[in-house]
Amino acid sequence: MRLNVFGGVLAVLAIVLLIVAWGSMFTVYQTRQALVVRLGEPVRIVTEPGLNFKIPLIDTVIPVDKRILDLDNPAQEIIASDQKRLVVDAFARYKIVRPLLFYQSVGSIEGANSRLATLLNSALRRVVGESSFEALVRDQRTQMMGRIREQLNRESQSFGIDVVDVRIRRVDLPEQNSQAIYQRMQTERQREAAEFRATGSQRAQEIRARADRDVTVLIAEAQQRAEQTRGEGDAERNRVFAEAFSRDQDFFTFYRTMQAYEAGLKANDTRMVLTPESDFFRYFGDPRGRSRKPAASGGRPPADGAPPQGGGRAAPEPAEVARPALGRPCRTSSSPSASCS
Template sequence: MNRSIAIGAGVTAVVVAFVLYLSAFTVGMTQQAIVLQFGDPRQVITEPGLHWKLPVIQNVVFIDKRILNLDSPAEEIIAKDRKRLVVDAFARYRIVDSLRFYQSVGDPRNAIQRLQPNFVSSLRNVLGDHTLEELVRDNRAGLMKNIQTAFNLATQQFGIEVVDVRIRRADLPEQNSQAIYQRMQTEREREAAEIRAQGNEEAQRIRARADREATVIIAEAERDGQLARGEGDATRNNIYAEAYSRDTEFFAFYRSMQAYREGLKGDNTTMIVTPEGEFFRYFGAEAGRVRR
């Protein structure tokens, strides 16, 4: 009898423990939980700790409370000016309404498949309203904020909040990159040719101005030289005239001496004159008496 009671108590304890095991579940600090009964939500649990459910007929789905990443493969975006751009971007979101999230998405593992098309659509809508030049040069932070706003509006029914959007890179397709590179190279070469032409033109202007200034300087120097020579000749002539007027005989003698010097300048010069000639007029006795 006692043995049967002990066995019954043991079996009861095992059954109770098993029922408790099936009924208890723990919600972590980073989790939310939805209690389902035959697939229908019965309770949403947001507080961490030990919680209970009806065994067998109820089950629990756990929802992550942390900020989650949504990566999108690189997408080719057509800009407003029909130019193509390859954009690699990602978003960060968190689940703020776990019940709505479960009802719209179902299994949390399906979230990426449900959210990714909305993210790509938001990228295309926002970036497609700008030209390629605007996408490359404008404030990228503003573009990412606009994408975040559009993605939030597109995913309201999923019970999530988009907290951030980032563009890793935005590149031209390979064929466009080559075409733009060639165009940029052509433009740089044209600009370089224009700069060289402007430099040559400026150099020619500088040389022409320098030549004009040199011509003016040389002409002024020659004019000043001629004026100086003229003044010197005039002074010399005045001196000669004054000397001649003071002593005409001596002046005539001096001019004769200069003529002798010029006439006998060469090493092999021979002069044949008669003593009575004009050349020796000032070396005779009469000339000496005239001077005395």
């Protein structure tokens, strides 16, 4: 009987010891840090991960997150500096850097979110209220978010919190004002586009006028140089012709006549109303270009066997006369009835 009682007591003591041993140990993970509170008073902070010990039933371990936490803030309606009502949706990210101060000031993450949301709304109203709607939606949003983060971080230091980032997720107009604002913005953009088109058209006209003037000047200069070159060429041609004429007048006359034939008789429909005995066709009857008109004899030639005129002087040497028709010239004999083949 005594052995049974003794064994039961030992078992109870073992269980109690196990419970006490289990209750005196706690584990800190890598993503957390721990605040040890003894009877409501903080005694130490554990920031390194691993196995730690505490007094069971007296010490309480409060885990504190070491990661970056998100604060989702509901959209707020804010009046900008240009008196436009804006719906601003923003969020923040923060980190607990001083667990003891965090526990003493806000106590928990829920309390921290509540206090930070109030501070974030206040900073949004101050910064957005100093800026216009166009600045907020165009090129100053980054600077505005930086200013909001600085103000929020400065005010949250008393909570043991470091604000890492603040972002403006969306900026919209109230539904009742959106259409009117969009219409006005469209009108302004159309006016700017019309001004740009007018400026471009004016510059295009100036460029065209300048180009036309340059073209006119270039053409005039080119024509002037062409006339000058043409005049120099004509002068050189006349000089060459004059030099050729002075060297051999007969050949020069023949050459120029051949050029006139080529120019005048080139086309198939060329018609000339000229007598064959004209001076223009003299080279058709005589290669030397002598006139085809017979010399005046003062009367008919003497009859066969009649003595020549002039007191019985001997007849002159046979002379070349042009034939009436096209062909080679012939030489007359002493007989007036001789003919040429």
